[in-house]
Amino acid sequence: MTSALSYLQQSATLSEAVGALRQLAESESKIADIYHRENQLSQAEHFAALAVASTEAAGDLGYIPQRLQQLAQLRISRGNYIEADKIYQQAESLVDLMIASSSSILAKGFLTQSSSRL
Numbered sequence: 403m404t405s406a407l408s409y410l411q412q413s414a415t416l417s418e419a420v421g422a423l424r425q426l427a428e429s430e431s432k433i434a435d436i437y438h439r440e441n442q443l444s445q446a447e448h449f450a451a452l453a454v455a456s457t458e459a460a461g462d463l464g465y466i467p468q469r470l471q472q473l474a475q476l477r478i479s480r481g482n483y484i485e486a487d488k489i490y491q492q493a494e495s496l497v498d499l500m501i502a503s504s505s506s507i508l509a510k511g512f513l514t515q516s517s518s519r520l
Contacts, residue, residue, distance in 0.1 A: 423460035447476040467493040
């Protein structure tokens with residue numbers, strides 16, 4: 403895991419340096435996953451929160467609910483149920499907003515299916 407973590411940290415550093423926010427968010431999310439598997443929940447939560455912020459900064463609305471779900475699950479792992487519930491509500495509100503503003507039946511179907519995973 404150490405080499406994977408090292409590569410992902412390098413990827414995050416380079417992505418941030420060149421302003422590649424989508425790649426930065428992806429690297430931060432994967433780093434959070436590794437720390438979660440290693441039961442380093444504080445570090446995992448830190449990187450999950452960074453991934454949410456980077457995804458928002460990139461304007462990548464479609465991935466924000468997924469990033470919020472990752473953060474909420476980590477909050478649950480640490481016993482922060484009230485905070486996790488607030489994060490889930492935020493993700494659900496965002497998905498509802500995206501469904502309401504979408505004009506495509508296919509997009510609405512995809513978003514509805516995605517929201518059922520929250």
